[in-house]
Amino acid sequence: MSVPRYWREMPYRIRLEARKCKLCNYVNYPPRTKCYKCGASEFEKYYLPQRGILLSFSIIRNPPTGFEKTTPYVIGLVELEDGTKLLTQITDVDIDEIKIGMELEQTFRRISEDGDSGIIQYGIKFRPKYLKF
Amino acid sequence: MKRVAIISYGMTKVDKHWDKSLRRLFGEAALMAMNKVNIPKIDAIIVSNMCASDLSDQNNIGTIVADELGLTPITAYRVEAACGSGGAALLTGFSLVSSGMFEVVMVGGVEKLTDNIGKMATFSLGKAADAEYELFYGATFASLNALLMNRYMHVYGTPREAFADFAVLMHRNGSKNPYAQLPFEINREIALNSEFIADPIRLYDCAPIGDGAAVVILCPLEVASKYSDSFVEIMGIAGASDTINLGSRDDLLSLRATITAANNAYKMARITPADVDIVEIHDTFTITAAISLEDLGFCERGKFDKLLNEGAFEPGGIVAVNPSGGLKSRGHPVGATGVYQAAEITMQLLEEAGKMQVPNSEIGLTHNMGGVGSNVYVSIMRRAR
Numbered sequence: 001m002s003v004p005r006y007w008r009e010m011p012y013r014i015r016l017e018a019r020k021c022k023l024c025n026y027v028n029y030p031p032r033t034k035c036y037k038c039g040a041s042e043f044e045k046y047y048l049p050q051r052g053i054l055l056s057f058s059i060i061r062n063p064p065t066g067f068e069k070t071t072p073y074v075i076g077l078v079e080l081e082d083g084t085k086l087l088t089q090i091t092d093v094d095i096d097e098i099k100i101g102m103e104l105e106q107t108f109r110r111i112s113e114d115g116d117s118g119i120i121q122y123g124i125k126f127r128p129k130y131l132k133f
Numbered sequence: 134m135k136r137v138a139i140i141s142y143g144m145t146k147v148d149k150h151w152d153k154s155l156r157r158l159f160g161e162a163a164l165m166a167m168n169k170v171n172i173p174k175i176d177a178i179i180v181s182n183m184c185a186s187d188l189s190d191q192n193n194i195g196t197i198v199a200d201e202l203g204l205t206p207i208t209a210y211r212v213e214a215a216c217g218s219g220g221a222a223l224l225t226g227f228s229l230v231s232s233g234m235f236e237v238v239m240v241g242g243v244e245k246l247t248d249n250i251g252k253m254a255t256f257s258l259g260k261a262a263d264a265e266y267e268l269f270y271g272a273t274f275a276s277l278n279a280l281l282m283n284r285y286m287h288v289y290g291t292p293r294e295a296f297a298d299f300a301v302l303m304h305r306n307g308s309k310n311p312y313a314q315l316p317f318e319i320n321r322e323i324a325l326n327s328e329f330i331a332d333p334i335r336l337y338d339c340a341p342i343g344d345g346a347a348v349v350i351l352c353p354l355e356v357a358s359k360y361s362d363s364f365v366e367i368m369g370i371a372g373a374s375d376t377i378n379l380g381s382r383d384d385l386l387s388l389r390a391t392i393t394a395a396n397n398a399y400k401m402a403r404i405t406p407a408d409v410d411i412v413e414i415h416d417t418f419t420i421t422a423a424i425s426l427e428d429l430g431f432c433e434r435g436k437f438d439k440l441l442n443e444g445a446f447e448p449g450g451i452v453a454v455n456p457s458g459g460l461k462s463r464g465h466p467v468g469a470t471g472v473y474q475a476a477e478i479t480m481q482l483l484e485e486a487g488k489m490q491v492p493n494s495e496i497g498l499t500h501n502m503g504g505v506g507s508n509v510y511v512s513i514m515r516r517a518r
Contacts, residue, residue, distance in 0.1 A: 058279030059332040094367040
């Protein structure tokens with residue numbers, strides 16, 4: 001991945017910045033030019049909630065390039081406290097213990113790396129809420 | 134708008150064609166289609182393909198195939214809508230004929246996945262999803278569909294076996310198809326015990342990776358009898374899109390683009406789902422078969438397993454589903470799949486399908502999908518006499 005391509009998405013991937021529609025209040029994430037619900041184009045900056053529940057998940061055993069070190073890993077669709085949904089990795093959990101409906105919170109993590117001299121890509125994963133350790 | 138007919142079709146077996154290039158595969162399917170009818174000219178070629186840029190280092194596929202067929206200088210270009218490319222090409226070809234822009238249009242799909250098999254093929258196919266907000270997190274195409282399957286089973290309590298049973302049915306159908314990549318029967322245990330690809334999706338929930346090309350030739354219905362004694366009419370055709378991101382969907386158990394495209398195609402054809410005799414649906418994974426049959430109006434939501442058990446998706450039931458074996462058994466040469474479906478429905482309606490023939494089929498439907506339901510094409514054909 002080129003540096004500009006990684007860099008320009010940082011506000012949305014690392015701060016989970018979204019665009020909230022000024023007309024209908026729908027939270028567009030990832031951000032769009034026009035609102036998905038009403039088509040308006042005036043937005044305010046909005047930060048996604050840090051907690052949510054797991055709507056569905058899958059365990060990846062055949063990883064794409066760059067994800068070999070952490071295989072198997074879990075991707076999940078998370079519904080946040082405000083109803084916004086996002087797709088990310090679920091981490092810090094035993095594969096056997098992962099359940100639809102479980103409560104999750106966000107955590108800043110390394111996502112993947114581009115070989116020995118490429119950039120390291122960071123982003124937000126979700127983990128079970130109130131970790132015991 | 135002129136009414137449009139399919140006057141001929143051709144296809145190669147879906148397979149790992151190590152000895153054939155992208156252009157040679159297309160040539161083989163096109164030759165079959167051109168030899169079946171008396172066509173003095175082709176005015177344009179619309180070719181569908183998804184992965185050639187990644188796997189065969191080739192763009193400009195329209196020129197490649199026009200050149201291969203000695204048809205330059207006709208208009209020829211490629212249409213891309215991920216796995217829905219074939220359906221998109223059919224809609225483009227239909228529009229060109231219907232508008233009167235061209236008289237005879239060849240719509241063909243070609244895909245050569247085995248030129249770069251393994252991780253690169255998986256990566257290339259994954260590009261149907263959102264590179265920045267899905268693939269970035271390590272999601273694969275199978276895993277995105279697995280999210281739907283997990284949710285479906287959670288909400289409806291559908292037993293895992295139902296999905297295996299659909300794969301069994303597809304392989305039973307495909308075992309009669311000389312063009313199928315996997316023309317053999319399996320049983321429930323084989324499907325249930327196959328290796329995990331992305332839980333809960335196992336190997337036998339997935340379409341295989343293979344090469345293939347398919348072609349249909351279109352012309353105005355009013356002149357079809359000039360070229361051929363037997364042809365079908367495209368009564369309705371429509372496309373639709375949905376958000377690229379699964380996270381933006383209101384409902385994970387329904388693929389809205391299928392509903393929209395199907396409703397528009399039914400309306401254009403002036404029929405209802407009850408009028409349809411055979412369908413070729415886009416079962417990339419067994420879960421997409423379940424959801425698609427519901428969204429197309431052949432099955433109440435969440436009742437897929439019940440109807441499957443009752444034989445509703447076999448000849449004599451509600452609708453004969455994928456007599457070709459579908460993506461599961463016929464195979465899924467991604468960009469070409471939508472054209473395979475159109476060729477197969479044409480073959481069925483003309484009663485030329487041999488051992489896979491579904492008797493007395495008058496109306497057939499194709500359902501071709503790109504991404505996880507993010508780009509869908511539905512077409513409806515009727516036997517013309």
